[in-house]
Amino acid sequence: MTSFAELGIDQDIVDALAAKGIVDTFPIQEQTIPLSLPGQDVIGQAKTGTGKTFGFGIPVVQRLGLDPEPGVKALIVVPTRELAVQVYEDMDLLTSGRSTNVVAIYGGKAYEGQIEQLKAGAQIVVGTPGRLIDLAGQRLLDLSHATEVVLDEADKMLDLGFLPDIEKIFQRVPAKRHTQLFSATMPGPIIALARRFMVNPIHIRATDPDEGLTQANIRHIVYRAHALDKVEIVARILQAEGRGKTVIFTRTKRAAQKLVDELNDRGFNAAAVHGDMGQEQRERSMASFKTGKKDVLIATDVAARGIDVDDVTHVINHTIPEDEKAYLHRVGRTGRAGRTGIAVTFVDWDDLHKWALINRALDFGQPEPTETYSSSPHLYTDLDIPAGTKGRLTKAPATGAIRTAKADGEGASRPRRRRRAEGDAPREGAAHEAGEGRGTHDGAGREHHDGKPAPARRRRRRRASGQPQQGA
Template sequence: MRYDPPRSPGVRPRSPVPRLTEEASILTTTFRELGILPETAEALEAVGIMSPFPIQEMTLPVALSGSDVIGQAKTGTGKTLGFGLPLLESVVVPADVDAGRAAQDQLTDAPQALVVVPTRELCQQVTNDLLTAGKVRNVRVLAIYGGRAYEPQVEALKKGVDVVVGTPGRLLDLAGQRKLSLAHIRTLVLDEADEMLDLGFLPDVEKIIQQLPVKRQTMLFSATMPGQVISLARRYMSQPTHIRATAPDDEGATVANTAQYVFRAHSLDKVEMVSRILQADGRGLAMIFCRTKRTAADVADQLSRRGFAAGAVHGDLGQGAREQALRAFRNGKIDVLVCTDVAARGIDVEGVTHVVNYQTPEDEKTYLHRIGRTGRAGNTGTAVTLVDWDDIPRWQLINKALNLDFNDPPETYSTSSHLYEALGIPEGTKGILPRAERTRAGLAAEEVEDLGETGGRGRGRGRGASATATATDTATATATEERAPRTRTPRRRRRTRGGQTVEHPGAGTAPEPAGPAGGAEDSGTSADASGEARRPRRRRTRAGAGTASQTGRAEHSAHAEAPAAQAGEGASADGPGDASGEARRPRRRRRTRGGVGTRPAATETAPES
């Protein structure tokens, strides 16, 4: 192991940085021997954590003394507890007052320690690790990140917290609203600082640091140390000790416990290859990394159709769906997680044996973090990279930067014998998982937590939107049922107007007794009945307008026909019957003419009564 502060060319540090070089072997010490509190050691022993990793062993003595620390180690070597244990020791809680280690006036409900992380998934993981280590002392740890509702986080801050773990955006937001007080922060930790640089968070991080007290302890941990991260450390840290921890037998950039395989594959054959790789002997949990969100979603769907218990984590999913997939993966309900690089940083899931790079990573740092999801904490793992023909130049740059031996990957297909031999795939394995091996509960067995997600991205896309969509459909159906009576009410009013139009001829014929025009009366009545049956099908407005406009012509026709009827020309029922027939024919075409036919009948019978 070696302490070695980095120096960029042409830049002198503002404060002297101690340079220490020490070659040592990994000692079999325990956390109790390193001087942590008995309650913290008890909490770690309860979950089976007894001995520290190299980065933890070298960091704890320096950090517990209150000095600023820059910790650099490979991914998967235990950096979280390397800064988490000193951070928990610096927090004053009621248990310390009861044990006589602190005074009552040192207690406060404001946050005393702050951890800044780049991604939401890493924020959750660090929070869970700190809760585990601080369980006996009852340290209050709160995760603050975007994609969740503001109200629960604000309420938790009002009740009081000891440690805040958050992403830069939401931390700045709450601090700007004066919901988060940073005046009592004693310890600041910047985790995965190089990833925050890549994501463009360093300006936000600097704004957060400027709101903190000047007198504090600052710890910065990262797998790599770019020049901008070193400049940030020199501006805001006081004489930091740079700790670079490596095992004597692991000098390369990658972890020695991870076996790496690189194949040149065709894009149309990759899913077939992955389906066979997932059936290799000894395969536990597997993570498949893609460069784009669309590819991740498509690969997860195809693997699910082939019988694998697969889930997806990418930026187009709502926060609830992302957390659902990660919980199902940790709980073993699914054993294949297809994700973009959002899950390549700091995510620690026990039991991951295989990592597949479905698409070539952007650079060597992304490659290191991807394959770092397996082979963690001393376990062995397998990393497989599938390189398209178009991605060969990019891969050769990665290969050269990491000094690997895969400059010219062999051309490989899903039926290639060397693929089966290298990864231990049984002969005869097909691209569909046999039904007898489909033993996982699946993603649907994990419930989606209602997070009160903010913004359209969380509500409108992905599996997490299903509950919201159902509620929306229900509300729409209810509103439609409530509006139904209002749509029928105008129709009743229109029928009433149509009925009034029909009642005028009926009122004239009602007192008419049986007489010479009895046949005409019967025919007129049937015509009226048929007219009434047809009227609701037509537009009442035309009937009203037509009746009003034809009133004068109807009266004129009535006066012209009355003398002919009284003269007895065809006094039999045939004459009026013919007239009624003539009235019925126009009534089929226009309702207004029906009024013309009925009004003369009423007019000629009126004198007889």
């Protein structure tokens, strides 16, 4: 295993990494950094969670020098907001011993702060395509001197339809530049993109994304589960022995929010990240998960690429991914940095065909998921769940306690009273003085709301029309 110091990396960068306990390289870093440092265009391919960010980030920072001139000299394009935040944090670490400044440019946040950092002379920009093109179109982002360009998670760019935006961005950067492209998979359109915008790139594939560490580090469990029983199963899995941080993936934003509400009601410490949340909310959820304040994160696929947490022990696919690539990206949240992990996938009856395709593509050898319920004995043995575990933590408030609290006035709305009792103070702004308009009841249904009998004319008209009196 090679250390960063052995790759000819500047000492301040080595020290910054060592301060975070990062000393030895991953294969993708060991193979790409020596090529990128002198300016060779590189295509880096490796599974998610094997250190691609430092693989391209270290050459970018070192090639800019210790004290680069103000202005954008490096551009790193990423597909999602969450990934922009994660890459920004890694780049900020690498530049901690230099005057180089990094700015994250992405949607969902106010323009002012990002524009202010650009005007202050930030040299490295990490951004998503939409906001980058927006600011460049307003002439607030000058990319004409960005001689270091990186496309990160290029396959996700393709999935999200960003390739036309990438072409627009490349039209704004210098023709003579150093370009790096990193991705977990290399579909045809990405290879075509590389041929068009890169100069004699060297393709480095550290490991096949469908093999190797994905299979060795992660234990895959697949259950055929009923939709109405999934929450109960999840709640019991979350009480498994040794369970640490857990990421749960849902197909829709609504399902993510519903699940986080249900788990929190059951006493678990869960947060969500999905498209219906504001960017500030999403960042708070991610921060609370990374720091351990929340140990369960429910997310949709778009947010998956930004979940860069090494100590995730379990990934649960609440709904099956669309294909094998999405499956790999989801389960890649666990088993990172050489650790082991567990991936549990629920397959609905209607989605058995999807699992058959994923199983065949990844060669799992499990064409038929095991039919599983929250009471199934094999659920407990498969995942080391203590016997007798139920789907609600004891610390969760009981239903009776909630009712009691509401009865005491905590968050409960009082029933509307039809009449005020004898002696009650009059309503504020009432036309009558205190003591008047309290209402009386003579037992014959002749009460009126202001204490006076109903107008006789109204009663006479009812009798004349032959309609019976109320209560008759």
